Structures are given as C-alpha cells and as structure tokens.
Amino acid sequence: MKAVCWWGMEDVRVAEVPEPTIEHTTDAIVRVTSTAICGSDLHLYGVLAPYLRQGDVLGHEFMGIVEEVGSGVGTLEPGDRVVVPFNISCGRCWMCARGLFAQCETTQNTEQGKGASLFGYTSLYGSVPGGQAEYVRVPHADFGPVEVRHGLPDERYVFLSDILPTAWQAVDHAGVNGNDTLAVLGLGPVGQLAVRSAVHRGVGRVIGVDLVGDRLDLARSSGAEVVDLSGVDDVADALRELTDGRGPDAVIDAVGMEAHGNPISEQAIKAAARMPKAIARAAIEHGGIDRLAALHTAVDAVRRGGTLSVSGVYGGSADPMPMMDLFDKGLTIRMGQCHVRRWTDELLDIVDADDDVLGLESFATHHGALEDAPDLYRTFRDKHDGCLKVVLQP
Structure with a gap:
C-alpha cells in the first residue's frame, strides 16, 4: 500500500509499505478515507528528527471505514465509519478510568518516560505506524475509534481525531x-x-493574536477581536490596553515550541536536530530548549490570578521559565496532550448538527492525494497560498 513516510530532515516521501494485519484481538484494520497534516507533524519534519527512522509512516489525524476487526472487538464491524483519536488508550486502566486517556497505562511508553502511544509519532510514543496511508492497524479498537454516521462529508468528522478536541x-x-x-x-x-x-x-470576549493576515481575518469572521502581532510593539501591553490594564482572564498558547521571536534558539534547535541521532537525543533530553516567545508572552499578558492553557506542543527539557512572574501573579497553568476520548461524545452532538456551527466542512484550505503530501507539507510549513489546514484523500 502507499503511505507518507519520513525520509530525513524536511524530507517526506510517498512509498510502498506492507499492508497492516490484525496482530491482537482488540485490533481493527481501517481503510483511510481522509487524513490530515497537523501542525505537530511539522515538528517531525524538523525538530524531532532524532526520534524517527527512515520509512516511519506519519500521520495521526485520520478517519475511514472498518475493513476487519479482531475477535475481541465487539463494538465495531466491517463497514462502520469511524474517526480515530490520535492517542491510543485502552479505556480500562487507572488513568483511563479518570478520563486521562493521554496517559493510558496500558499503552504508556514507560521506558521513554512518556505517556500513551500516539499514531505516527516517533519512538518516544511507541513508533506506531500512522494514518497518512491507505490502511491503518488501530490498536484497542474496542475503545478508541468513534463511530460516525454515513452521509456527511469527511471534513465534518476528521478533525475529531485531534485538533477539534484539542481546541x-x-x-x-x-x-x-x-x-x-x-x-x-x-x-x-x-x-x-x-x-x-x-x-x-x-465566552464573554475572545481576542485572537497572530501575524498572518488571512488568519486574523478568519478569526475575526468567527467572532473574535484580533491583535496583529506585526503591528504592535508589545503583545502583552496591547492585550492589557484592551482589558482595562488588567490583562485577559485566561490565555491559550496555541503556538508551542516553534514560536517566532527567538532566532538564536531557532538555530540551536535546528543544529541539535541535525546531529548524529544518539548525540541529538542526549542534547534534546538533557539540554533541549524551545522557542518560548509565545509562552512568555502568555505569562506576561494574563491577568493576576488568571489561567494559562497550553495546547501548543513543547519538547524542551531545559527551558528557562519566568518563575518569579508565575509565582507572583498567582497563575494557574493547565497543559498537556488532549484526552481526545474525554470530549468526543460531547463534540459529536455538535458536529452532527445540521448547521455545522463550527464551520468544519469549509475548514480545510487545501486538499490532495497522498502523492501530493511532500508538496503540501512544504506549503503548510511555509503558510503559502493561505494554507491553514491540509486534508489528503488516499
């Protein structure tokens, strides 16, 4: 079958790989009908290269049709249409019982000191072949996949795999x-x-911050006020001016480790990623840093006693943090991988509604076949042609 594979730094290719088979009784085989390129995939494109091997199948946002199920899967049958959460969880362990599906103890990568396994996301998270492929083996299919109805476009459902529950x-x-x-x-x-x-x-008032005009316009059309990062000297000051000098009650950092604003950190990160794998891993695990402009801005901007909600991915182990400000301002911080299955029932009720209130069907700006993936990875990374979201149809 065809799949999008990691081949090297900023090099993804469509290659022929073996079709997956049932390996455990709780597996299912899903024929992929739509799969997306996620911002987190861009970390694999560059920063997390030391944890990938040539030929690894990428992708963790996908949906499709069930082709085959193991004997232990009583919740699905061939022909069912499903969207698959990006984190793999059993639904039964101590963590899952508490809704902490991204920390599932059954699929947790204890040797790496990491949480639940993820589709298509490096040796840190289980090296599970991903969903940018024609077929995928889905472990723990007796719990993870979310059955959706036939008849509506894939774009109505595919974002339930990651970015919608993450948001x-x-x-x-x-x-x-x-x-x-x-x-x-x-x-x-x-x-x-x-x-x-x-x-x-x-929410009473929503303010979006970015420096890309198309993205600012889109947020404005969705009901937000906007701050153009390129048009202000200090984002935190601009947000305080909009909120009686106090700052927003909460700030979401939806940027993560590859924020603009620190070219020295950017070059250091790129240099580390290009080292021999063993050396690069040691550098990342013991001295790794992120570009922290967005996170530090969030700390500065949020009001005293407010909340930081961090959904952007960070991977540094030696990041400098403004602890005095965090402590002095009395901030609450919540972060981490999304517990996808915790939100899917609630979100499915919204997504299934006739009016498509979240505008999901028109959310993807670019579509293509698997063969188009190398070009579309670059387009997405460079934000060319107004690219916000890419969906591929195998």
Whole structure:
C-alpha cells in the first residue's frame, strides 16, 4: 500500500509499505478515507528528527471505514465509519478510568518516560505506524475509534481525531465563562478552532493574536477581536490596553515550541536536530530548549490570578521559565496532550448538527492525494497560498 513516510530532515516521501494485519484481538484494520497534516507533524519534519527512522509512516489525524476487526472487538464491524483519536488508550486502566486517556497505562511508553502511544509519532510514543496511508492497524479498537454516521462529508468528522478536541480542551482548561475575556495566541488550526469553540461556549470576549493576515481575518469572521502581532510593539501591553490594564482572564498558547521571536534558539534547535541521532537525543533530553516567545508572552499578558492553557506542543527539557512572574501573579497553568476520548461524545452532538456551527466542512484550505503530501507539507510549513489546514484523500 502507499503511505507518507519520513525520509530525513524536511524530507517526506510517498512509498510502498506492507499492508497492516490484525496482530491482537482488540485490533481493527481501517481503510483511510481522509487524513490530515497537523501542525505537530511539522515538528517531525524538523525538530524531532532524532526520534524517527527512515520509512516511519506519519500521520495521526485520520478517519475511514472498518475493513476487519479482531475477535475481541465487539463494538465495531466491517463497514462502520469511524474517526480515530490520535492517542491510543485502552479505556480500562487507572488513568483511563479518570478520563486521562493521554496517559493510558496500558499503552504508556514507560521506558521513554512518556505517556500513551500516539499514531505516527516517533519512538518516544511507541513508533506506531500512522494514518497518512491507505490502511491503518488501530490498536484497542474496542475503545478508541468513534463511530460516525454515513452521509456527511469527511471534513465534518476528521478533525475529531485531534485538533477539534484539542481546541475544546484548551478552552475548557482556561476556565472562562460569559463574564470573562480569553486571548488565543496563535491562529493556526487549533487556535482557530479554539476561537470558534470559545464563541460557541459563550465566552464573554475572545481576542485572537497572530501575524498572518488571512488568519486574523478568519478569526475575526468567527467572532473574535484580533491583535496583529506585526503591528504592535508589545503583545502583552496591547492585550492589557484592551482589558482595562488588567490583562485577559485566561490565555491559550496555541503556538508551542516553534514560536517566532527567538532566532538564536531557532538555530540551536535546528543544529541539535541535525546531529548524529544518539548525540541529538542526549542534547534534546538533557539540554533541549524551545522557542518560548509565545509562552512568555502568555505569562506576561494574563491577568493576576488568571489561567494559562497550553495546547501548543513543547519538547524542551531545559527551558528557562519566568518563575518569579508565575509565582507572583498567582497563575494557574493547565497543559498537556488532549484526552481526545474525554470530549468526543460531547463534540459529536455538535458536529452532527445540521448547521455545522463550527464551520468544519469549509475548514480545510487545501486538499490532495497522498502523492501530493511532500508538496503540501512544504506549503503548510511555509503558510503559502493561505494554507491553514491540509486534508489528503488516499
């Protein structure tokens, strides 16, 4: 079968790989009908190269049709249409019983000191072949996959695999209501859906921050006020000016480790990623840093006693943090991988509604076949041609 494979730094290729088979009784084989390129995939494109091997199948946002199920899967049958959460969880362990599906103890990568296994996401998270392929083996299919109805376009459902529940969780973690102001830093796919989720949930005031004109316009059309990063000297000051000098009640960092604003850190990260794998891993695990402009801006901007909700991915082990400000301002911080299955029932009720209130069917700006993946990875990375979200159809 064809699959999108990692081949090297900033090098993905479509290659022939063996079709997956049932390996455990709780497996299912899914024929992929749509798969997306995520902002987190761009970390694999560069920063996390030391944890990948040539030929690894990428992708963790996908949906499709069940082709085969193991004998232990009583919840699905061939022909069912499903969307698959990006984290692999059993639904039964101590963590899953508490809704902490991203920390599932059954699939946890204890040797790496990491949480639940993820589709298509490096040796740190299980080296499980991903969903940018014609077929995928789905472990723990007796719990993970979410059955969806036939008849509506894939774009209505495919984002339930990651970016929609990630955005929804970010807003939930922010703890805001109709009397509050929420700022969203970064108006990429997760940031845009965080804006829409916050507006849908009735948050009093939503302010989006970015430097890309198309993304600012899109957030504005979704009901947010916007701050153009390129037009202000200090984002935190601009947000305080909009909030009586106090700052937003909560700030979502939807940017993560590859923020603009620190070219020295950027070059250091790129240099580390290009080292021999063993040396690069040691450098990342013991001295790794991120570009922290967005996170430090969030700390500066949020009001005293407010909340930081971090949905952007960070991977540094030696990041400098403004601990005095965090302590002095009395901030609450919530972060981490999305517990996808915790939110899917709630979100499915919204997604299934006739009015497509979150605008999911028109959310993807670029579509293509698997063969187009190398070009579309570059387009997405460079934000060319107004690219916000890419969906591939195998």
